[in-house]
Amino acid sequence: MTDKQHLLTTKQMAEFAANGVLVFEGLVPDEVNQQAMREIDDKSFNLWTGYSKSGTPLSRMWAESNGLGAVWRLPQVQGIIHSLVGPDPLYDHHAGHTVAPKTIGGQHLHQDSIIDTRAWAFDVQFYYFPHDTPKEMGGTLIIPGSHFRRVNTFEISRYQNLVGQTAAICKAGTLFATHCGIWHCARPNLTDKMRYMFKLRLNPTVKQVRLWNTDDIDNPEVHHILGRAQGWMGNEWRIEMINRIKFWRYVTGNDKFDHSLWAGRLENMPENQLQPA
16 A cells, blocks of 8 residues: 555646656665666666566566666655556566767657557656766656657657757656656767666556545646646647646546636537527
């Protein structure tokens, strides 16, 4: 049973709804970080399972690991997972990414899982950085608010820089929790050290409705958070406002939720006929 104190708050869920990403700085202890990097380096470790374990409950993955397995067993991490995809999610896939020193090339901007046609249900993807990752080391570039813009994987590769983009410039043990639709890419590593990042995708097994700590469900700041536009959206941020409202209705179970009548004006379909005078 996940302790309530480790669950996300409604304000944090609103940030996730609006931006598609939450950052937990320095969450994982150093001894776990060090062991995690050793396990990524160890090719005999049961890290390299590919998709052969897809559909396995996360609780049955890496049970003997004191590094990568221990990350997902941390009470704080269990609370994040529970809040987004429920208490017993399924392992989808993972990748132990390493980028060699003096790597001047990075990835093209892309979005994962182009076959995902679900309306509002979502998987969560974690990006775990086991060591300090300064700007020169690159890390993962993320476009906040892009998670509802479905594209064909590398269809967005021609984009180089977007207003509001954020990079994984972070302390050791930092965890990024993202919506599976977030636009992202790896960046060059210009340092003389190897860069490590572990990526994990999880699938929900329960309907994703009010899985977090809802004590602050009526916090008025939720509306302010959901109403913040990203600079790259331009005039189309209005479309994203509708997407956020629909997503928030899904995760709260409140199909009447609205923000400044954005959805209400579109749903206004009066059926009363004007009676003749």
